[in-house]
Amino acid sequence: MTRDKILVVGANGELGQALLRELGTEKAIAATRTANTPHVGFDHVRIGSDGNLPVATLKRCAAVINAAGSVAGDDQTLRSANIHLPRVIALAAKNAGVPRLIQVSSFSILGAAEYIDRTTKERPINAYGRSKAAAERLLLESSSDELSVECVRLPFLFSATKPGLLAPLLSLTTRLRYLPTVAGNPVRRSMVVYADAAKQLVAAAQSGLSGISFVADPRPFDYALLATILAEEADINIRILQVPRPIAASIDHLLPALGRRLLRSSLLDPCANRVGDEPLGLEEELRKLVRSTYGS
Structure with a gap:
């Protein structure tokens, strides 16, 4: 079976939908907890109640991009969405032979740092940041020749239709x-538009890098x-x-x-930016x- 698809987990979210638009119907498979696909024409699978994904679908995939997660809620909600789910996805991907996992991570891990580079220490100041940091540690520990993992840290995301703060x-x-x-x-x-973040995540899925990277508009x-x-x-x-x-x-x-x-x-050092200048x-x-x- 040819591995030529990219599975987008969390495809109902704003970033997930931007990823589907960037990939198109020929490359993307949408994974959501709901029964309905977020866009007509895309292959779609449901995420199991335990976070698992269909093995047959994973065997078609060259990469998984995990854009699912929660930014608010109690500690149990954040741990379930931001730690447990990525761990289950990584294990399922590895067992199915998927060679690449991209984890959408966050500048929140770095807390209130005003200048960010590759040496900036992790100092999360809220439960969301702590849960994303924990997920990174777990996933990077599981990274191997069989499943390479790249955690892409993103800053504040926005679009004209989803301006947020x-x-x-x-x-x-x-x-x-x-x-x-x-x-x-x-x-x-440092900020980034949803569409630009999606483009960089797709580029990450098609590269061979592993570890932690940063993406922001230069x-x-x-x-x-x-x-x-x-x-x-x-x-x-x-x-x-x-x-x-x-x-x-x-x-x-x-x-x-x-x-x-x-x-x-909250400014990203240009030398640490995956995007370039x-x-x-x-x-x-x-x-x-x-x-x-x-x-x-």
Whole structure:
């Protein structure tokens, strides 16, 4: 039997659907817990209640991309989705002779690190980050000549239709007409668009690398870019407000989650980026988001 398919686990999610679009019906098989395929025309299998996958399907696959997981919930929910499921998938893949597993991982493993490279220590600050770190350790321990495993760490993902935390940021910005930044320390954050993340995950599935890798758009998000796009696409003028360091420190102390989102950078070193240095679709997707939000 020819192994020429890539199994996308978690195909109902936004990233899973982007993976199906990137691969197309000839290459992808969708795996979900529901009975319905997320896209018409794709081969589809159900994930068992224990997390197992049909052996006959795995024997058709050159790789499995695990895009399933949970970002919220109690400890049991996170462990089940982010640790138990990947472990079961890896064992099933190895037993069926699948040569390659790509695990979708997260920058959350690195906690509040403001600059990220290959030496940045794991310091997860929430249960989600801890569960993703545990999954990485388990999967990399099982990596072998029979099943090579690559854990691809992704930052914040968004699209014009699924903006996530960018939606409340846009709302707050246009209401107040300013963006805060710590004096002398502009906010720069690595992000990636769903479609670009999917393209890089497919490339990973077709490579021979193993271990931990990082993917982000080489063009980081920053407030100057957002202000420019708001002015050009929606005729909304925003000022960047320099917040004195003592005030920023107070926000960080009293409201740490808000401080991390508004005032802290999270930037990937270009040398650690699997993508290289050519900008991807972040700026254009931001423009689409602003146009769709403000009807321009």
